[in-house]
Amino acid sequence: MVVALDAMGGDHGPEVTVSAALEAVSSGDLAIALVGDSEAVMPVLAEHDAVDHPLLQVVPSDGVVEETDNPAMVFRSKPRASIFVCSGLVKMGKAHAFVSMGSTGASIAAATVTYGTMEGISRGCLGGPIIGYAPNTVIIDLGANIDIRPQQLAGFGTLGTVMSRVLYGQENPRLALLNVGSEETKGNELVKGTAELLRDSSLNFVGMIEPYDLPLGKAEVVICDGFVGNIVLKLTEGLGQAISNHVRKKGGNDALADEIDSMTNSLAIHGGGPLLGVNGIAVVGHGAAGASGVSTAINTAKFVYDNDFVGAQQKELTAFLANAS
């Protein structure tokens, strides 16, 4: 298996990505295409005495997508940026997956355009366990799909169910809709419409879940639109930090404060993961990740490749749509 690694992406660039690549190929069961500006990547490879490593290949690119670039527009101005060369390698069959710690928006755009999306899904979406107190609860979507319709949100339920099974080992994950009340008469039009679609499906839909219950792990898959999911992710982090500061000051207990931080910091809990709903493998990670975080992301790409994560999503989605129509 060949992984195209965006060597320029992330806060630290080649210094970190090249180290991570060396770590990942040490097992001998995958090869890596290091995609980046040659003058940035080659010196770091030389430092590691790895210019001629048999499992590493440098593929030149030109420039990098910045967080300030508009993901939807940047391909026109920077078509040779590292992330687009990565997805291009997969398109040409020269790699089986790409991994990037760079702009999440650009990764989603690249994967969506290059791989195409699954039926009923209009854009790759993001999910993962982001509240440390509920380590088996995958929340989807975390911010990729902002204005959506019930059909799409129900689709996230199927993708999340597959994610929970394949990546988190849950046999029959409970699927819940994030809502402002437990009754099915409550909620916005999106939630009510989605509940109708899920009720008749073969998914293990257990109804509404209120935010009170998110940290209690009452469902393994929780779905919401990307606006709400991103609010949940960022409020968890912000409130966690406010409380850990409180504990640091009033309790004088730094170890406990650190524990609270790690339970509410999405990077610590879930450094990144595979995009869902696209017909190919793209693993996006947090920009701040260090070498071990990048190496974990590369291993995730290999794991989802070996376990046919993409095929499992397609199959489940097809079954859901056949049942719904």
Added chain:
Amino acid sequence: MVVALDAMGGDHGPEVTVSAALEAVSSGDLAIALVGDSEAVMPVLAEHDAVDHPLLQVVPSDGVVEETDNPAMVFRSKPRASIFVCSGLVKMGKAHAFVSMGSTGASIAAATVTYGTMEGISRGCLGGPIIGYAPNTVIIDLGANIDIRPQQLAGFGTLGTVMSRVLYGQENPRLALLNVGSEETKGNELVKGTAELLRDSSLNFVGMIEPYDLPLGKAEVVICDGFVGNIVLKLTEGLGQAISNHVRKKGGNDALADEIDSMTNSLAIHGGGPLLGVNGIAVVGHGAAGASGVSTAINTAKFVYDNDFVGAQQKELTAFLANAS
């Protein structure tokens, strides 16, 4: 001033509401109409030797709206329920405000129908400081208005600005839109449309605020639709509880855990408040409130009456709409 008090509302009913009424009238500057089933209210009044209290009057009602009733439908089946008798007293000019700890949905429905809403507002809305770490940050709407348009959300900005000035003493409150990014290109259609309306207004609009910054008090008024606001309220409570349990177990520090609870429990921080956007005074409180909580709610009704809170909202909203058109 006469306050119509829903004596049946709340988890504790007349036992608590009658005590609170006695406490509130002890100042001598307001009278209370105790609205409730006579056989429930009179014995409690008798216990307190207050059957002939000159500032208390019992107004009979029949039944009470339960949390399980559908707020939009319950008026047909229980037209003589205490909350509707309360709003009716205000409508007839026999009281100047109503106060209820009962079903929030029924209070909103009663106030919306009886008082009518202000221009551009379709339903009474709820706001208040719900994160203890940011005691001067009013968040609106907390759950009354689920599916809304930019014009309405911008209206909440004007109402919140008045609330922050009148109730929380902020001279020139900063107004921010809750969003998933700080850039104005990010967000859903609702947020983007609202930003356009606010940018040209005379309000002190400071742009987007991300949930990270909610506990840091970076704005005095934060607006969002009622779905998102209710998610924020309930996640704050649920996550706060998960963390305080963590502190109780690992830190063994019960006092600190209690402090965390009180900073994240919306009842403790903000037991209730006046409905915004309706042409009259309605104060809704938390069902679990004890006598002092109910008494505070009654005093809030008097405060907003004395300070012409309703008139101030109407004036600000008219100015906003004149400027926007």
